[in-house]
Amino acid sequence: MAEKIGILVGWEQSFPQAFLERCNKVPGVRAEIAKLGGTPERFESPYRVLIDRISQEVKHYRFYLKAAALGGAFVINDPFWWSADDKFFGYSLASQIGIATPRTVMLPQRDYIPAIVKERSLRNLEYPLNWEAIIDYVRFPAILKPADGGGWKDVSVVRSQEELLAAYNASGQNVMTLQEFIDFDDYVRCICVGKDRILPIQYDPRAIGPTGLRGCYVQHDSERWLPKALHDRVIEDAIKINKALGYDMNSIEFAIRDGVPYAIDFTNPAPDMHIEHLRERYFNxxxxxxxxxxxxxxxxxxxxxxxxxxxxLVRPSVGKVRLGASS
Structure with a gap:
C-alpha cells in the first residue's frame, strides 16, 4: 500500500501544486492536500508524513498536527518545537551555539490587556527601564521589531533616543526587540530542507520584488556566488541553526558585514517558496x-x-479511533 504524504496549505498555489505533481510520480507514494475534520483523542494519523505550510495562521491545524505526531506521523516542521519558539529565543539560541548575531535586547510590552492592573500585576517589571544602558549596548542605528513577528510588520529603523521612544510608545501590546542595525555589504537568504540541504540565494531586502512585496532574490547561474570560505561558513551556520531548532523546513537570512555573516532572521517554519519570488531555477x-x-x-x-x-509512555497504535468507523 502506498505511503501517504499530506500537505497543509493556505493561499499559495505554485509550491503545493508542483510538490504534489512531482511526489506522485514516485512509486509507492501518494501525496495529497491533507483533509482534517473532527479528531478523536485516540488518534492514528492516516498520513505517514505531513508538511505544514499554514498552521501558523490556523490554530486548529496546529493542534491537529500535534495529535498527528502523537499518532505516528512525521511532521515537517515539528509542531511542538516551532510553536514554542520566538524570534528572540532564536537569537539567544544562535548566540549560544557560536553563530554571529546582532546585539539584541528584548523590551517589555508598552501596553497590556485591560485586565492587567499595572500597579499590581507588573510588580516583577523594572520601571522605568534603563534606556541609557540599553542604548549603550545596542547603539544606533537600530531596528525595533516584534519578538515574534515577521514580514517587516511593525518594524522601525531608529537613529536616536527620541525616535526609539516614539516607536516603542506606539508598539501597543507587542513584545519588542531592539537590535543592532547591520549595515551589510551583502545579504543571503538560504532555503533549507531537511536541516542540511541549504540553498543560499543572494537577496536584497530593501528592493521591491516582482509581485510588489519587499525583498527580491538575485539570480545567479551558479549556486556558489559567494567566496568559497564565506559560502562554506553560511552553509555550516545554517545547518547548525536548523539542527539546534529542529527545523526541517526553514529560511535563514544572513547580513554580511566585513566578511562576517550575521544571522538576522531564521525562525521561519513556513518559508516563502512561491515561484513568483524564487523564480524558476531556485523554485525547482x-x-x-x-x-x-x-x-x-x-x-x-x-x-x-x-x-x-x-x-x-505512548503505546503502539492499537485500538485507536477513527470517526465514522467502529471503535
Missing part, C-alpha cells in the same frame, strides 16, 4: 529537495514524537 531546486526529503521520511522509521521523553 526547493521543490525537488522537499519531494526527496518527504519521500525519504515516508519510507523511514522517523516519527516526530521520537525526540520527546513522553514518547516512551
Amino acid at each position: 531546486i526547493a521543490v525537488d529537495w522537499m519531494v526527496a526529503f518527504a519521500v525519504e521520511c515516508s519510507r523511514g522509521d522517523r516519527r516526530t514524537r521520537d525526540g520527546y521523553a513522553w514518547s516512551r
Whole structure:
C-alpha cells in the first residue's frame, strides 16, 4: 500500500501544486492536500508524513498536527518545537551555539490587556527601564521589531533616543526587540530542507520584488556566488541553526558585514517558496529537495514524537479511533 504524504496549505498555489505533481510520480507514494475534520483523542494519523505550510495562521491545524505526531506521523516542521519558539529565543539560541548575531535586547510590552492592573500585576517589571544602558549596548542605528513577528510588520529603523521612544510608545501590546542595525555589504537568504540541504540565494531586502512585496532574490547561474570560505561558513551556520531548532523546513537570512555573516532572521517554519519570488531555477531546486526529503521520511522509521521523553509512555497504535468507523 502506498505511503501517504499530506500537505497543509493556505493561499499559495505554485509550491503545493508542483510538490504534489512531482511526489506522485514516485512509486509507492501518494501525496495529497491533507483533509482534517473532527479528531478523536485516540488518534492514528492516516498520513505517514505531513508538511505544514499554514498552521501558523490556523490554530486548529496546529493542534491537529500535534495529535498527528502523537499518532505516528512525521511532521515537517515539528509542531511542538516551532510553536514554542520566538524570534528572540532564536537569537539567544544562535548566540549560544557560536553563530554571529546582532546585539539584541528584548523590551517589555508598552501596553497590556485591560485586565492587567499595572500597579499590581507588573510588580516583577523594572520601571522605568534603563534606556541609557540599553542604548549603550545596542547603539544606533537600530531596528525595533516584534519578538515574534515577521514580514517587516511593525518594524522601525531608529537613529536616536527620541525616535526609539516614539516607536516603542506606539508598539501597543507587542513584545519588542531592539537590535543592532547591520549595515551589510551583502545579504543571503538560504532555503533549507531537511536541516542540511541549504540553498543560499543572494537577496536584497530593501528592493521591491516582482509581485510588489519587499525583498527580491538575485539570480545567479551558479549556486556558489559567494567566496568559497564565506559560502562554506553560511552553509555550516545554517545547518547548525536548523539542527539546534529542529527545523526541517526553514529560511535563514544572513547580513554580511566585513566578511562576517550575521544571522538576522531564521525562525521561519513556513518559508516563502512561491515561484513568483524564487523564480524558476531556485523554485525547482526547493521543490525537488522537499519531494526527496518527504519521500525519504515516508519510507523511514522517523516519527516526530521520537525526540520527546513522553514518547516512551505512548503505546503502539492499537485500538485507536477513527470517526465514522467502529471503535
